Each structure stands twice: as structure tokens, then as C-alpha cells.
Amino acid sequence: MQMETNLMSPPSTYLFLSIFLVVAIVFPLVPIGLAKLWSHTFTPAKPGHEKQSSYECGVVPVGSTRIQFKSQYYLYGIIFLIFDVEAVFLIPLAVAFLDLSLGAVLAVAVFILLLLEGLAWAWTKGVLKWQ
Amino acid sequence: MAVDPHVTEVDVKALNREGVHVTSLESLYNWGRSNSLWPLQFGLACCAIEMIAATMARHDMARFGAEVFRPSPRQADLMIVAGTVTKKMAPMVVRLYNQMPEPKYVISMGACAISGGPFRDGYNVLNGIDRFIPVDVFIPGCPPRPEALLDGVIQLQEKIRSQKLSGPDRARHADKSACAEYPVPEYGGGDLSPPYNPEIWSPPPPFGSSDEDESEFET
DSSP states (O other), X not given: OHHHHHHSOOHHHHHHHHHHHHHHHHHHXXXXXXXXXXXXXXXXXXXXXXXXXXXXXXXXXXXXXXXXXXXXXXXXXXXHIIIIIHHHHHHHHHHTGGGOOHHHHHHHHHHHHHHHHHHHHHHHHTTTSOO | OOSSTTSOHHHHXXXXXXXXXXXXXXXXXXXXXXXXXXXXXXXOSTHHHHHHHHHSTXXXXXXXXXXXXXXXXXXXXXXXXXXXXXXXXXXXXXHHHHHSXXXXXXXXXXXXXXXXXXXXXXXXXXXXXGGTSOOSEEEOSSSOOHHHHHHHHHHHHHHHHTOOSSSTTOOGGGOTTSOOOOOOOEEETTEEESSSOTTXXXXXXXXXXXXXXXHHHOO
């Protein structure tokens, strides 16, 4: 019964929300519109070949600037996460280890086990082998 | 300063006395952008060290709103050509200038950027960046002290505040047909081609071409 009364809140709540929605739309649009109007009236855009070209410290860019990164880099991301996040949590753990309750130690142990699982996965995948 | 042709300077002053400040949109706009000059972050030679010193605590260019050195020309509106422009570097400097959005300004800092300075007779130094891009403020010195750079920035701010947004003598960035990109010289064979942009620079008359020169320079 309590739930039902909460759901059937007075329409003024939704009125507030709609006012917020309108403000959220108008608030960014007005400055953008004013800036567009200003630039249209006073400072016209001057696109050009040099200006539109890629910025390469003043040197003429060679080839496409849409460089593709190898998706294999995700392995570095995962291993970084395992070792770095672990280190970040292990240092405060080591400092406060003697004052921790059993529950806290178990929680940390589960967390480290989760990360170790990732390490084991990477190991079996052969990522750690230097090629 | 008059907002409207019907409002005279006397009216504005009378209003100021009453605590009412009247200004034009143009003055407000110019005041704003003159106090937020964003320089392009690059240095060519020793003048750049003085430029860096001008941004540090003792001289603190932030007092004039010009401390936000931008690593990309897209965000910059002031180019401080700080140092010797070699012929090999000149195309890059001109291209960077071209890549800056309007309104954009150039400060030519130091003897080298103005005229080649001590390297004027060198085989590889451009004798003044004003041969290729329009320069707004020249700062003499070898190198100019940070105070001189600050003075240059203040001079530029005064220039910006006096610029018009409309009318026949309006600023370049307000003029759709005005040139915003300048031809980039080609470097090859140890020299630049063309050696200068004839539209914005022409070689000075040779010494002795007029009476005045003769009396001054004849040995």
C-alpha cells in the first residue's frame, strides 16, 4: 500500500521534471545559438586548404591521419589492470593487515583471487611469453 | 566610445558619474578578447627562453590574460615568433599561422625574427618573418627582456581594442573577403621560393637611392 502511494505522486513532480528538461535543453542551446549568430554576423568562417589540413607541427602530413591501433593491445590493458590495481590495494592492505577483521581479510582474499584468475588466464594464453 | 551616434561622449561621461556604465557591443567584445590572448606554444631560439620567463612567477604574463599557451594552432589566436627563423623552418611557421583560426595576431619577438639579427648575412636565416606573414607588433632586442614582451602584449591589446567590427575599415577577421591564409614558401636548394610574399612585403630601396640615405650612410 505504501509503494502504491509513492508511485501515484502528485503531478507537480512531473511538472518539475519537465521544467528541468526544458531548462536543460534551452540552457546550452541559447549560448550556442548566440555564438553562431555572432560568427555569422561579424566574424565569418574562412575555411581553406591549409587551415583544414591535419595539424602536424607545421609539416605537411603524409598519408591518412586515421591511424589504426592493433586490438591486441587489450592484453596489455588487462595485465596492467591486474598488476597495477592489485598493487594499489595491496599496499594499504599491508599497512592495516594486523587490525583487519577476518571478514575483511576474506574479502581481500576473494578480490586477489579474482585478479589471480586473470593472471592465470593470461599465463595459459601464453601472453607472458616474450616473443 | 559612443554607443549610438545620438549618444555623445559627454552623455556617456555624465552617465558614468551617476554610476551607469554604457558601452558598445564592439568594445565589450574587443575588451574580452584582448584580455584572453592565447599564444601558440612554440619557440624557435633563445628569445623563447625569455618568453618562458615572461610566463613564470616573476613576470607573470597571466596578469594580462596571455598565459594559456596552446599546443595546437586551432586553439591559439596569438603567434609569438620568438627567435631566429631559419629558411628551413619558415614554411612550418607560415603553415602554422595558416592553421590558426581568425582573429589571429603575430608578435615578432627579437632582432632575428624582425630582420635576421646577428645572422642577417647568414646563408640559412630568413631576414624577417614579416616577409611571409603580417606582423602586428615588433619587439626589438637581442633577446628582448620579459618586460619588453609584456609591453608588446599590451601594445597588441591596445590594437585589438581599437579594431572595428563593421564598416569599411573593419578588422581583417570581420571581413569575409580578406585573406586569412598566406602562401607557404617552398624550401629547396638551400633557399626559399619565393623569397618573400610580394603582397605584404617589398624590399626597401637600396642605400643611396635618395638624398636622405646618402647623407646618412655614405662613408
